Amino acid sequence: MENKQIIDINNLVKRFPIGDGYFTALQGITLRFVAGEFAGLVGPSGSGKTTLLNLIGSLDSPSEGSVVVLGHEVSRLSHRESAALRNYHIGFIFQTYNLLPVFSVYDNVEFPLLLQKRDAVGRRKAVMEALDWVGLSHKAQSRPAQLSGGECQRVSIARAMVKRPELVLADEPSANLDAKNSHHIIQTMKRLNRELGTTFLFATHDEKVMGYLDRIISLDDGRVARDERPLCVNEAQSDSTAEENGHARRQARI
Amino acid sequence: MLAVKLAFKNLIGAGLRTWLTAAVLSFAFVVTVFYNGLLDGWNLQARNDTQAWEIGGGQFWHPQYDRFDPFSLQDAHAGLSLEVQRLVEQKKLAPLLITQATAYSGGRMINVLLKGIDADQRILRLPTSCFKTDSVEIPAFIGRRMAAAMGLKPGDALLVRWRDQHGVFDAREVTIVQIFTANVPSIDNGQIWLALDRLQDMTGLHNQATLLVAATDHQTPIELSGWIFRPPSFLLKEFEEIIRSKKVGSSIIYGLLLAIALLAIFDTQVLSIFRRRREIGTYMAMGMTRSQVIGLFTLEGGAHSILALLLALVYGFPLLRWLALHGIGLPEVADAVGMTMGEKLIPVYSAGMVLFAVALVVVSTTLVSYLPARRIAGLKPTEALRGKVQ
Numbered sequence: 223m224e225n226k227q228i229i230d231i232n233n234l235v236k237r238f239p240i241g242d243g244y245f246t247a248l249q250g251i252t253l254r255f256v257a258g259e260f261a262g263l264v265g266p267s268g269s270g271k272t273t274l275l276n277l278i279g280s281l282d283s284p285s286e287g288s289v290v291v292l293g294h295e296v297s298r299l300s301h302r303e304s305a306a307l308r309n310y311h312i313g314f315i316f317q318t319y320n321l322l323p324v325f326s327v328y329d330n331v332e333f334p335l336l337l338q339k340r341d342a343v344g345r346r347k348a349v350m351e352a353l354d355w356v357g358l359s360h361k362a363q364s365r366p367a368q369l370s371g372g373e374c375q376r377v378s379i380a381r382a383m384v385k386r387p388e389l390v391l392a393d394e395p396s397a398n399l400d401a402k403n404s405h406h407i408i409q410t411m412k413r414l415n416r417e418l419g420t421t422f423l424f425a426t427h428d429e430k431v432m433g434y435l436d437r438i439i440s441l442d443d444g445r446v447a448r449d450e451r452p453l454c455v456n457e458a459q460s461d462s463t464a465e466e467n468g469h470a471r472r473q474a475r476i
Numbered sequence: 477m478l479a480v481k482l483a484f485k486n487l488i489g490a491g492l493r494t495w496l497t498a499a500v501l502s503f504a505f506v507v508t509v510f511y512n513g514l515l516d517g518w519n520l521q522a523r524n525d526t527q528a529w530e531i532g533g534g535q536f537w538h539p540q541y542d543r544f545d546p547f548s549l550q551d552a553h554a555g556l557s558l559e560v561q562r563l564v565e566q567k568k569l570a571p572l573l574i575t576q577a578t579a580y581s582g583g584r585m586i587n588v589l590l591k592g593i594d595a596d597q598r599i600l601r602l603p604t605s606c607f608k609t610d611s612v613e614i615p616a617f618i619g620r621r622m623a624a625a626m627g628l629k630p631g632d633a634l635l636v637r638w639r640d641q642h643g644v645f646d647a648r649e650v651t652i653v654q655i656f657t658a659n660v661p662s663i664d665n666g667q668i669w670l671a672l673d674r675l676q677d678m679t680g681l682h683n684q685a686t687l688l689v690a691a692t693d694h695q696t697p698i699e700l701s702g703w704i705f706r707p708p709s710f711l712l713k714e715f716e717e718i719i720r721s722k723k724v725g726s727s728i729i730y731g732l733l734l735a736i737a738l739l740a741i742f743d744t745q746v747l748s749i750f751r752r753r754r755e756i757g758t759y760m761a762m763g764m765t766r767s768q769v770i771g772l773f774t775l776e777g778g779a780h781s782i783l784a785l786l787l788a789l790v791y792g793f794p795l796l797r798w799l800a801l802h803g804i805g806l807p808e809v810a811d812a813v814g815m816t817m818g819e820k821l822i823p824v825y826s827a828g829m830v831l832f833a834v835a836l837v838v839v840s841t842t843l844v845s846y847l848p849a850r851r852i853a854g855l856k857p858t859e860a861l862r863g864k865v866q
Binding site: 279281282308310314316318320322323324329334336338381 | 478760761763766
């Protein structure tokens with residue numbers, strides 16, 4: 223499981239039409255991710271993090287090059303096949319949580335399983351387990367409007383994890399949260415990564431998140447500027463070490 | 477199931493806007509059922525009354541008889557064959573002789589039709605047994621409208637003048653022995669009913685008739701030599717065409733109501749798709765196909781019709797049932813319309829008509845919900861997730 227290649231990106235180019243011309247968001251990206259990685263795409267706004275995440279999530283298709291996710295070349299997938307790939311194998315976590323406001327916490331988490339047409343007993347077990355992971359079992363019947371930002375993001379994590387996907391894509395998951403909640407969220411994801419072996423890929427420019435990452439891919443102007451694996455981050459690392467790590471990185475920048 | 481649950485949660489979550497739309501839609505539904513029920517009820521009532529009082533199970537016409545041309549009456553009569561006489565004796569046919577005449581009442585001269593009908597007939601509800609009297613020489617009965625128009629009452633004598641088979645004028649006084657009340661103006665206005673044998677004597681048209689009314693459950697052969705059978709569908713054709721045109725007219729009213737409700741749903745759908753782009757993107761990210769999302773939004777819009785039907789059930793069912801039980805009283809002036817119309821109109825709600833109204837509301841609502849939802853097909857998940865307008 224650990225060495226199974228989960229994402230294979232080769233010479234990826236992504237252009238968007240602007241007026242009469244094109245804007246190149248990603249250029250010459252070649253990356254590989256194996257199962258169980260806890261990796262992040264970092265870089266300033268407009269560097270192409272979210273675009274790359276969308277391509278990996280099969281929400282968009284490349285202009286050139288290839289993106290192979292779990293053995294599927296995303297540009298060759300039909301809408302239906304893309305939807306099935308996301309439904310069964312990829313979990314998404316968004317900056318703005320994107321919870322369905324009319325549904326309870328339980329219903330929100332159950333939603334991906336309903337799409338998979340799982341049986342009621344299996345759904346209930348999986349939902350309660352996912353809520354346990356994020357420590358929100360007691361809020362199962364609450365509405366998103368009744369939760370704090372941190373709790374909403376934990377529901378979002380539970381929703382992404384409930385179907386036990388091989389890959390979770392998190393786009394700026396801590397951007398709307400305060401420092402305490404950010405750490406809590408990232409720690410939760412780190413724990414799930416460790417316990418379930420799920421691959422996590424973040425798009426972030428949050429230093430707090432970077433402290434927890436096993437692998438940091440820096441994007442700059444649509445290209446990979448650096449692809450590094452901080453040595454001090456490992457499974458046994460304490461939360462405080464991760465915080466210090468982030469702090470040290472900020473200091474180094476200064 | 478997921479789509480239904482989500483659709484209803486979103487609808488209920490929209491609060492007052494949903495209920496206002498559902499209320500207008502339910503009103504359109506109730507009005508549709510009411511108007512159609514009213515016209516169907518009127519049609520049924522008129523058909524039953526006309527069959528009971530005028531046309532029975534159909535009529536055999538003399539080939540030259542034209543009910544809209546009084547001049548045809550002069551030659552539109554023929555003798556009754558033995559076969560017809562046998563059927564008359566068996567009460568399966570009732571012969572009618574019709575001739576033009578002039579009545580003199582209160583110094584006025586009024587054109588009338590003299591109609592002769594067998595005193596022993598049992599096919600029509602006309603009070604023909606009143607002819608069996610020896611107290612007056614020529615007993616006659618007339619309808620309530622005719623009595624009111626000529627100022628006549630039972631026991632009054634009325635001078636009538638007619639032409640016999642040779643075209644010679646003759647005049648006698650008839651005595652009104654009874655005034656009947658019927659909802660069918662075409663047997664009432666301008667008509668004086670006499671015993672058939674008496675009218676045959678007066679006109680010299682012995683054993684002759686203009687038309688033969690068949691019993692409702694008649695077993696008579698459809699082919700009678702020298703007579704043309706006119707079934708009830710033919711005889712009621714004009715009335716049914718009037719009802720049909722009234723239905724078209726009333727459909728404008730409920731069509732307008734429906735259009736208002738549909739416009740509100742269309743507007744809600746367009747707004748929903750505009751405002752809920754991020755939600756649409758989330759559905760796609762979670763693995764819903766575009767067609768599933770379109771289906772979801774269509775269902776959500778279409779669910780307005782289900783809420784409307786439930787709402788209509790709450791207030792419309794008791795209201796429509798009360799109307800069906802008690803009817804709608806008509807003013808006396810409605811008599812002057814000249815159409816078969818009871819004192820009360822009793823709406824009749826057939827299962828087919830209610831199902832048609834349900835289908836009309838559900839299908840039209842679903843259609844206007846689908847039209848804006850189609851735009852989702854062109855929405856990129858990435859743009860939708862950013863809440864961007866394309």
